[in-house]
Amino acid sequence: MSQPSSKVSRTSIFVAAGRAVGAREPDPVARNPDYLAEKLLGDPKTLDVDHPAVRALSLGYDQAMTDVEVVSNVRMMTIRTRFIDEGLARAIADGATQVIVLGAGFDTHAYRCQELLAQARIFEVDRPATQELKKQRVHDAVGTPPANLTYVPIDFQHEDLPEVLRRHGYDPAQRTFFILEGVTMYLPEDAARATFRFVGAHPPGSGIVFDFVYRAMIDRLAKIDMANIPEAQKPFVQRFLDLIKDEPWVFGLPEEGERDFLREFGLELREAFPVGGEESSKRFLTKSDGTQVGAQAIAAAMARMAARARESAQAQPGGQQMSPELMRRQQRVMGYQLAEAVVSG
Numbered sequence: 001m002s003q004p005s006s007k008v009s010r011t012s013i014f015v016a017a018g019r020a021v022g023a024r025e026p027d028p029v030a031r032n033p034d035y036l037a038e039k040l041l042g043d044p045k046t047l048d049v050d051h052p053a054v055r056a057l058s059l060g061y062d063q064a065m066t067d068v069e070v071v072s073n074v075r076m077m078t079i080r081t082r083f084i085d086e087g088l089a090r091a092i093a094d095g096a097t098q099v100i101v102l103g104a105g106f107d108t109h110a111y112r113c114q115e116l117l118a119q120a121r122i123f124e125v126d127r128p129a130t131q132e133l134k135k136q137r138v139h140d141a142v143g144t145p146p147a148n149l150t151y152v153p154i155d156f157q158h159e160d161l162p163e164v165l166r167r168h169g170y171d172p173a174q175r176t177f178f179i180l181e182g183v184t185m186y187l188p189e190d191a192a193r194a195t196f197r198f199v200g201a202h203p204p205g206s207g208i209v210f211d212f213v214y215r216a217m218i219d220r221l222a223k224i225d226m227a228n229i230p231e232a233q234k235p236f237v238q239r240f241l242d243l244i245k246d247e248p249w250v251f252g253l254p255e256e257g258e259r260d261f262l263r264e265f266g267l268e269l270r271e272a273f274p275v276g277g278e279e280s281s282k283r284f285l286t287k288s289d290g291t292q293v294g295a296q297a298i299a300a301a302m303a304r305m306a307a308r309a310r311e312s313a314q315a316q317p318g319g320q321q322m323s324p325e326l327m328r329r330q331q332r333v334m335g336y337q338l339a340e341a342v343v344s345g
Ligand SMILES: C[S@@+](CC[C@H](N)C(=O)[O-])C[C@H]1O[C@@H](n2cnc3c(N)ncnc32)[C@H](O)[C@@H]1O
Pocket: 009, 011, 012, 015, 016, 102, 103, 104, 105, 106, 107, 125, 126, 127, 130, 154, 155, 156, 157, 158, 180, 181, 182, 183, 186, 187
């Protein structure tokens, strides 16, 4: 079942909270650039999401960053925001004149990148309930929205996205940049394919940044049995399942098949990588002193996991050990991926 359109998306609040906490990082080289996320969310007490990553808004940064669940969300969102900001800046420099933010939630590009986007038209597409709250928050926290921004209230799973966009003034002939952040996993496969087909029908040089998981992850989520989850991990897993209860993850790309998947729609993969893998953490989370955002909490969590693994190996001597190569592949296909693609000429 997909999210009832009358409900505000809780996942959009969760991810915006990750950006808001990440924007408090003292070191600008590893800070989340989304300085508006916190203002837009407003009073944390009014947010209907019971999760440490959202409660962190009421704590000081150092205290919040001792919790590995908060740290994971902050790290993931900092990587996402910085990668997307880079892609957007490049697209505008290369001549994009329209930006379409699909499943916009509390996305702030239209408000915090006004100079960059001065010559472009921006469309924020979201389900009506979430968009109404967003508009109200923009009004209270930011003021009048920029004149080049158009809100498009639509459930693009059930309505004709190109047609509704056209009615709102979008021009299919213009070079367009799409931001599809935190959305593909919520779309049934036919809606996901229709979305990529729509993107691929734009003039060459148009592009998209998006994130996704592989099918293996969706299959594993569908089969989760809490009885088989190690005791120490149960609270994290349960909180994640509660978070996506009304917004289930239903779509994943074929394992390591994103390049071929995109080609079907006339899109050429420019870059894809696992969010939070070694490379992306080094690129986006390294501070001036060489340490990474949230490194202490991550190290402590890893040490706890290693100790538990040793205990269970002692309890079950002769148990099957996964080879390091298999473990790496497992981490890759179960991870969360970020990508950029362009419409081929
Ligand atoms: C996890 S949130 C991400 C929000 C935002 N892109 C971000 O990263 O901060 C998912 C967003 O996608 C929107 N969404 C999901 N399915 C949608 C659909 N079929 N039509 C319109 N919006 C949708 C939700 O309402 C929500 O705002």
